[in-house]
Amino acid sequence: MPPKNADEKKRDTSLDLDVLRELRNIDQSLISLKAAFEKLKSAGDLTDDDIDVIMQEFEDFVSGKVTQLDKVRNDLRALYERYYEKYHDRAIVSVHGGVCHGCFVTIPPMRLDIIRRMDSIEFCDNCGRILIWESE
Numbered sequence: 001m002p003p004k005n006a007d008e009k010k011r012d013t014s015l016d017l018d019v020l021r022e023l024r025n026i027d028q029s030l031i032s033l034k035a036a037f038e039k040l041k042s043a044g045d046l047t048d049d050d051i052d053v054i055m056q057e058f059e060d061f062v063s064g065k066v067t068q069l070d071k072v073r074n075d076l077r078a079l080y081e082r083y084y085e086k087y088h089d090r091a092i093v094s095v096h097g098g099v100c101h102g103c104f105v106t107i108p109p110m111r112l113d114i115i116r117r118m119d120s121i122e123f124c125d126n127c128g129r130i131l132i133w134e135s136e
């Protein structure tokens, strides 16, 4: 196979970023669902039917996640899984207002420029999480 040119690489990266964004959305939904479930459970407000509905939702999210994970490059997927474990469900975070929303460390302007361009996958220098640019 001929080596990829810059345009092809850029397109691959943009596809990777789309999948990462989707994964982050699913993880966020899972976190919210988990929190809602814990709250209802501790209030004693859950019927068996409620639990069935919630479990079905969990399964739907998780199967959506498996579909997305299958599209991720192997090296990226390994990193994602490592950080997912380490940081309890938040491996991909947004960069907003110049800070990493995983560890809330300020990102130097030069690094911000690189992340903003989104033609490469970038990681937080402090916590290592995968960074997704969020428009200001």
Ligand SMILES: [Zn+2]
Residues within 6 Å of the ligand: 100, 101, 102, 103, 104, 105, 124, 125, 126, 127, 128, 129
């Ligand atoms: Zn960070």
